Amino acid sequence: xxxxxxxxxxxxxxxxxxxxxxxxxxxxxxxxxxxxxxxxxxxxxxxxxxxxxxxxxxxxxxxxxxxxxxxxxxxxxxxxxxxxxxxxxxxxxxxxxxxxxxxxxxxxxxxxxxxxxxxxxxxxxxxxxxxxxxxxxxxxxxx
Amino acid sequence: xxxxxxxxxxxxxxxxxxxxxxxxxxxxxxxxxxxxxxxxxxxxxxxxxxxxxxxxxxxxxxxxxxxxxxxxxxxxxxxxxxxxxxxxxxxxxxxxxxxxxxxxxxxxxxxxxxxxxxxxxxxxxxxxxxxxxxxxxxxxxxx
DNA sequence: TGCGAAATGTAGCCTTGGCTACAAACTTCG
DNA sequence: CGAAGTTTGTAGCCAAGGCTACATTTCGCA
Ligand SMILES: [Mn+2]
Ligand SMILES: [Mn+2]
Ligand SMILES: [Mn+2]
Ligand SMILES: [Mn+2]
Numbered sequence: 001x002x003x004x005x006x007x008x009x010x011x012x013x014x015x016x017x018x019x020x021x022x023x024x025x026x027x028x029x030x031x032x033x034x035x036x037x038x039x040x041x042x043x044x045x046x047x048x049x050x051x052x053x054x055x056x057x058x059x060x061x062x063x064x065x066x067x068x069x070x071x072x073x074x075x076x077x078x079x080x081x082x083x084x085x086x087x088x089x090x091x092x093x094x095x096x097x098x099x100x101x102x103x104x105x106x107x108x109x110x111x112x113x114x115x116x117x118x119x120x121x122x123x124x125x126x127x128x129x130x131x132x133x134x135x136x137x138x139x140x141x142x143x
Numbered sequence: 144x145x146x147x148x149x150x151x152x153x154x155x156x157x158x159x160x161x162x163x164x165x166x167x168x169x170x171x172x173x174x175x176x177x178x179x180x181x182x183x184x185x186x187x188x189x190x191x192x193x194x195x196x197x198x199x200x201x202x203x204x205x206x207x208x209x210x211x212x213x214x215x216x217x218x219x220x221x222x223x224x225x226x227x228x229x230x231x232x233x234x235x236x237x238x239x240x241x242x243x244x245x246x247x248x249x250x251x252x253x254x255x256x257x258x259x260x261x262x263x264x265x266x267x268x269x270x271x272x273x274x275x276x277x278x279x280x281x282x283x284x285x286x
Numbered sequence: 287t288g289c290g291a292a293a294t295g296t297a298g299c300c301t302t303g304g305c306t307a308c309a310a311a312c313t314t315c316g
Numbered sequence: 317c318g319a320a321g322t323t324t325g326t327a328g329c330c331a332a333g334g335c336t337a338c339a340t341t342t343c344g345c346a
Binding site: 067 | 147150152153154155156157158162165169186192193194244245248249250251253254255256257258259260261262264265266267268270273274276277
């Protein structure tokens with residue numbers, strides 16, 4: 001009896017892994033936003049928009065660099081590598097889809113945006129596909 | 144120009160706060176499960192089901208005790224306080240609703256269960272209400 | 287041009303949440 | 317009843333992600 005359910009463990013482990021990646025994803029997305037707006041992402045601006053102190057942003061960017069997602073030189077802006085750009089695009093698309101799904105099931109826009117910031121990091125690729133299919137069916141039905 | 148959007152900061156801050164609570168919530172839910180099944184929750188069993196080493200579970204339980212959610216004596220089982228029970232019930236209900244919503248928009252059952260383990264912690268009360276309303280409307284429509 | 291303000295870097299601290307290794311207590315059973 | 321096995325506790329390590337305080341560099345402008 002009482003065999004520990006492996007799929008339950010899997011769920012917890014996955015949630016932990018995704019939580020660990022969440023920060024990286026938000027930084028990458030933010031850097032892409034700033035690059036689009038100003039041509040470069042400055043540490044101070046990244047920190048301000050994420051609501052953290054600047055040394056916190058510096059540490060996170062160091063981690064991005066270590067993982068090959070960004071590059072930077074001292075006292076200069078931060079730039080995404082190709083891998084970083086690709087991740088940013090994926091993250092941004094997922095964010096949009098999650099917000100759209102929340103809206104589609106009746107969550108008010110402001111709240112959808114707030115909750116999506118956390119939810120998005122736990123939505124797997126296949127679940128995202130399901131969201132897209134659902135949205136397509138809804139869109140077609142009602143216009 | 145370029146005023147930092149306060150609602151965006153709010154979203155990131157909220158996601159961070161919720162991520163910090165996620166672990167506590169999973170422990171409380173697990174302890175409630177084990178209490179229902181065995182009458183008490185042992186450290187070894189908690190650790191096994193969450194997929195962590197036992198000292199990790201011990202530390203987390205210490206935090207639960209510090210926050211008034213659980214009690215325990217050395218070499219004995221862990222028990223929830225009234226506050227802990229209340230949180231467990233709330234967490235369990237939210238978990239069910241999140242899974243149901245994912246299923247309702249077309250996510251396969253196994254995947255819904257896996258993704259819900261992470262998503263649930265970022266669903267606010269009002270968003271949960273919206274999910275329930277959506278599910279009720281779906282259920283009524285099709286039976 | 288150069289000085290003051292702003293941005294960035296760096297040092298060092300804290301908490302959380304992982305881990306391994308080992309010590310101590312409890313339980314089971316011969 | 318006591319030895320062996322199981323469970324729990326404890327010590328100590330690590331990385332991530334927060335922070336403040338202070339040093340240094342860059343930038344804007346008088
Ligand atoms: Mn996010
Ligand atoms: Mn996002
Ligand atoms: Mn969970
Ligand atoms: Mn859960």
